[in-house]
Amino acid sequence: MLQPGKLTDDEYKVMKTHSEKGYRLASLLPEISCISRKILTHHERWDGLGYPLGLQKYEIHILSRIVYVVDSFECYSKGRSIQEAIGEFKRCSGSQFDPQIVRVFTQIILKRNLDFFHK
Incomplete structure (x- = not known):
């Protein structure tokens, strides 16, 4: 759900847990466990x-950076x-x-003129 305005500190803490929850769930599923750390x-x-880990630059897997x-x-x-x-x-x-x-x-967005986000 999208909320107008800034999140409170408590709301932000809860929101930040979604990466860890996704990781735990993916780790349990053999079909996608190979991407759990990227999640x-x-x-x-x-x-x-x-x-959640404070990684930087190339410590972050390329798939995570793309996502x-x-x-x-x-x-x-x-x-x-x-x-x-x-x-x-x-x-x-x-x-x-x-x-x-x-x-x-950005080159891809401009080339394809992906304006569907505004509909």
Whole structure:
């Protein structure tokens, strides 16, 4: 459920547990247990300020870095044009997000004109 405005500290703590819950669930399922750690780390930041482990740069598996960018795109594009959302991604490139993934992802979005997020 999307909530307008900022989360309280308690709400943010609860929200941050979803990576660990996803990890535990995936670990129990043999069909997807091989990606359980990628699920756990999909909110790690390029600069090391993410959660839950505080990994940075190439300590974070590439699949986790990709999922973080793709997952964040919907939030960044809410109420913004594609160009504005891409501008925000570029601003956070190198801190929050892997700059190479941002570059490739934004090229794909622009090339395909993926405006379906605004419908």
